[in-house]
Amino acid sequence: MWKSVRVNTRTCSVAREDIKDDYKLLGGRSLIAQFVMDEVDPRCDPLGRDNKMVFCTGIFAGTSVSTAHRLSVGAKSPLTGTIKESNAGGTGATYLANHGIRMLVLEDMPETDDWKIVRIDANSEVSLIPAGDYLGLDNYAVVDKAKAEYGDNVSVISIGKSGEMQYKNAGIAVTEFGKGHPCRLAARGGLGGLMGTKQVKAIIMEQAAQKYKPEIADPDAFKEKVLLVNKAMAEGANTSPLAQIGTNSITAASGPQGVLPVKNFNGELSKNYEALSPTTFMENLASRGGKNRVGCQAGCLVKCSNIYHGKDGKYLTASLEYETIALCGANLDINDLDRVAEIDRFCDEFGVDTIEVGATLGVIMDTGKIAWGDADAAMDLLKEMEEGTEFGRLMGEGTEAVGNYLGAKRIPTVKKQAIAGYDPRNCKSLGITYAMSTQGADHTFSSSFGAAPSIIDNSNKFFQPYIAQLLANLTAFVDSSICLIAVGALGLPGIELLPGVLAAMHGIEFTMEDLAAYSAKVILTERAYNKAAGFTVEDDKLPQFFSDEVSKATGAVFDLTEEEMQAILKFV
Structure with missing residues (x-):
């Protein structure tokens, strides 16, 4: 047991x-x-x-x-x-x-x-x-x-x-x-x-001398269901950009659509996203001895990770991800993958969140403390965190604390946690996700950018609540079982196989309806905890500037009303 x-x-x-x-x-x-x-x-x-x-x-x-x-x-x-x-x-x-x-x-x-x-x-x-x-x-x-x-x-x-x-x-x-x-x-x-x-x-x-073997109620059925899931995942990975390139494949869509954050979410279209693009990323890997299609865990069939080398051909960092490139790159007007990789390596060594750090530096640059695009100044501030200077310790408190101290106009946080690499004006389902997440501005609560992009306009509020709700009610189960990136490779037919795996493992009936109920219970439990901690509907809101300031990239604002948002939250 x-x-x-x-x-x-x-x-x-x-x-x-x-x-x-x-x-x-x-x-x-x-x-x-x-x-x-x-x-x-x-x-x-x-x-x-x-x-x-x-x-x-x-x-x-x-x-x-x-x-x-x-x-x-x-x-x-x-x-x-x-x-x-x-x-x-x-x-x-x-x-x-x-x-x-x-x-x-x-x-x-x-x-x-x-x-x-x-x-x-x-x-x-x-x-x-x-x-x-x-x-x-x-x-x-x-x-x-x-x-x-x-x-x-x-x-x-x-x-x-x-x-x-x-x-x-x-x-x-x-x-x-x-x-x-x-x-x-x-x-x-x-x-x-x-x-x-x-x-x-x-x-x-240390490695276990004798590996524990979980109890399986129906071993034959379990083996059959697992083979089907793994086959679907492997086949999906063969064509998934997230597998073939990595998470930075997202930049190819987020850049031209105005979803990639620029200069502390000021709403501009990135003029230099090509320098951070999948093309540049893959060229750097190939020319320097780096590698993509790396699995971060044993047995992974998706292999979305990477090993990134510097210009000298030596190891610089690993798992250089989209969120880091978005927040510590375009968001800071640092349009150089090598400099972003330096920031990533520092954050891994020092042990801090690159999303929070990137958003914090964006607020600092927006208030004029250091210049946009100044990677050296950004690294100096990160070293202040390490040294424990007064301002460095303030940075360790997070984006909202720094923004309030500096009197920043734009502070991109929800429940004190920094927003990830998607401008909510131009991907409204992510805006809904940031607001309704039980855990601060967490994009993985309902990771929805790119959902049916050919038929749904991400900057139009219609259908976006449905997408956010649907994926939130799937993601809670996924976060309890497998990797979220693998879901993209599985696709809906593969996802529908997962209940059968759990059913065979425990000898129970478990359907897609049960999966939805499972996820709902997780979210309701989280909401009940937060309510007991003192959180209210007033905390389930995006920063006002996303509604007030027009995105120069698309002309959009985050235009879901408070009443619409509260209606959504009743069902998530």
Whole structure:
């Protein structure tokens, strides 16, 4: 049976128990929603001792379902004050699953300065050991040290110095499959800062000597259903730009449509998006020895990740993604993939969210503190965060805190979390998503850009609520089971196979209607938690400037009325 491991960071005790019966069908986002509702006081201080954080696997972990091994991290968010689930690829969930651990919980907080490493050895024994020389290291250095001590095949989940400093834009790094770079981040919501309050620098896992095998109610039916899902995913990946190029393939559509954010979401059409385009990206990979079609987790059939080399032909960063290119590139008028890659590498090492950082720098540039396009000045400010200067620490509080301090006209946040790489005036379904998300401006709550683009105008509000609702009611299940990028490869016929996999796994009836109900319960649980934490409908709004300022690219504004938005929220 799957296990739950509880680590009390004050007493240094470790307890292992069977997963609760009520949690057996839960994983990833669904498990986090229920666990946080059950055990974390909605009114607690997010950086206080009463907040608990959970690391967990998805519902298909430990099986051969492709992309089933994303790691979900959850708690009450230090950045937003809402419930939070942030997920990442890499090796973390695979190793937890092989040790038979569905969820690992960090609770309480030390009363003295007593940093630890959570170690899971080859025999699946969990212990707390002194952090020692790991403290103060960036994520890459943590991984190098862990490999030197425990061998190359370790999995590492760690915080950089930003987490030690309890920054609210701090994420949690996970080593990728293959090279082991700590480039997969559960980045959003400040959960790295929470891990810092627990004084846990890293979770270091050795390969399990004896891999746990999940219980399967109907092995033959399960094998048959999994083969169908994996076949559909592999076939879809053969033609999906997200697989063949990577997430930066999105730039080819977002740039010319005015969806790509420019100069702190000022609504302009990017004049230089070609410098950030898939064409330039692929040329750089090919000419420098980089690589696309990289899987971040074992068994991935989509392989949307990449390894990016600098002009010198040496490794610079990995998993250079669309959101980073959008927020730290076009949004800052830094139209140079190499400079964006430098920012990405810094953020991975220091351990911060590139979306939040890019939005913060955009606000800073918009107020004139540094010039548009000045990558050197941007890097200097990032180093201030690392050095802990007064303004650097303010940046660690997130975009909204910096915007308020500087008196910025445009502060692109919802529930204190920065908006991702899609201008909501020109992709209204994403505007709806940002507003209705239970977790701040989270584009993955209903990742809808590109949904039927040939027949639906993304800047027209008609049909957009339907798209946002439909995908939100799918995504909650996806975030509990497989990778969201894989959904694009699966397509609707492939998605309709997923209920059969869960049914065969547990010996139950489970249909697409049950999948929709499953997702609805996750969202309703998250909303109930936020309501208990003090959030109201007044918090489910986009910044007013998106409604007041016309996008120069398309002439559009975000024109859904408050009444229309509230009507949508009744059904999501």
